Amino acid sequence: MFSYRHAFHAGNHADVLKHTTLIALMKYLTQKDTALTVIDTHAGAGLYRLDGDYTETSGEAQEGVFRLLSEPKAPPAQAPRAQAAPKTVAKPAAAKPASTAAAGWAPALQDYIGILRGLNPQFAETGDVAHLKIYPGSPFIEQQFLSGRDKLKLFELHPTDYKSLSGNIEQLGVGRQVAVAREDGFEALKTFLPPPARRAMVLCDPSYEMKSDYGRVATCMADAVKRFATGTYVVWYPIIPRPEAHDLPRKLKTLAVKASRSWLNATLTVKSSKLTTDTSGEVIRPGLPASGMFVINPPHTLKAELQAALPQMVALLGQDRNAGFTLEHGG
Structure with missing residues (x-):
């Protein structure tokens, strides 16, 4: 149960999608004067070293955030529009000088890169990805947008990650605004809905x-929407050759439709999910080829932000001709 460690996967292509979406959500939701309660059911360690043993062992960040930011790549000057249902494939952009890159980023990706710069001063100063050492998990992204009236509830069961999360949050000096608990987030969520x-x-x-x-x-x-129908619910899920993985977004869509709630589903594919073999005939597993973000009650601004950002993610993170994205919404 406790074999999974997100440190192996920090900064991969799924994190780029997840955290770009999360930043766009937090930026919008914290603009209002009314207090916001943010609940992270599986918080992880909060911060990760991109030059640590876990990340370097997996190499996933190299095909994620480092690939996104490495020279001479730059985002497409004009991003193609997403299609609602079928997969839309964005072709890789031609290389551009690094000096022109910043102007071409979609706003949501600019905000994502801004968070990384804030945690990595040398990277911010030089733009050299060799100085990108610290990667934020969702708790640190969420906390950065909170005002004094907002609250953040973090849940993590893994004993090592819980200890790391507690220490990382304590260093922020935010007091009672952020609460960390070693509890099952699925169950703990029930006690906080509806929020005050x-x-x-x-x-x-x-x-x-x-x-x-x-x-x-x-x-x-389903239970959360029943308890508090107007909350914004965000689910990250892997897209892998497993029936449960393909059923989950369909179940979430059915849930939203039956509850008469708006919804948005964004997916990012970077490579084929097919197994291959090496010269000796040994099977090579592709790793995670794609992932998705399903949002119930999304802000009205989220669709346009992802329409601009997703083609750039495909252009810079895509590894083969199967790379693409989908963006669906309803309600």
């Missing part, structure tokens, strides 16, 4: 290490 100020955002992104996680996510979201 009637405004909440919930991020649910378990490891999906166990097949039962898929069913628990769907059940958890």
Whole structure:
């Protein structure tokens, strides 16, 4: 149960999608004067070293955030529009001088890169990805947008990650604004809905290490919407050759439609999911080829932000001709 460590995956292509979306959500939701309660059901360690043993062992950040930012690549000057249902493939952009890159980023990706710069002063000063050492998990992204009236509830069961998370949050000196608990986030969520100020955002992104996680996510979201229909509910999910993985977004869409709530589903594919073999005939597993973000009650601004950002993610993170994205919405 505790074999999964996000440190192996920090900064991968799924994190780029997840955190770009999360930043756009937090930026919008914290603009209002009314207090916001943010609940992170599977918080992880909060901060990760991109030059640490875990990340360097997996190499996933190299195909994620480092690939996104490495020279001489730059975002497309004009991003193509997404299609609602079928997969839309954005072709890689031609290389551009690094000096022109900043002007071409979609606003949501500019905000994502801004968060990275804030945690990595040398990277901010030089633009050299060799100085990109610290990567924020969702708790640190969420906390950076909070005002004094807002609250952040973090749940993490893994004993080592819970200890790291507690220490990382303590260093922020934010007092009672951020609460960390070693509890099952699926169950703990029930005690906080509805929130006192009637405004909440919930991020649910378990490891999906166990097949039962898929069913628990769907059940958890159904219960949450029943308890507090107007909250913003955000689910990250992997797209892998497993029936449960493909059923989850369909279940979430059905849930939203039945509850008469608006919804948005964004996916990012970077490579084929097919197994291949090397010269000796040994099977090579592709790793995670794609992931998605499903949002119930999304802000009205989110669709346009992702329409601009997703083609750039495909152009810079895509590894083969199967790379593409989808962006669906309804309600």
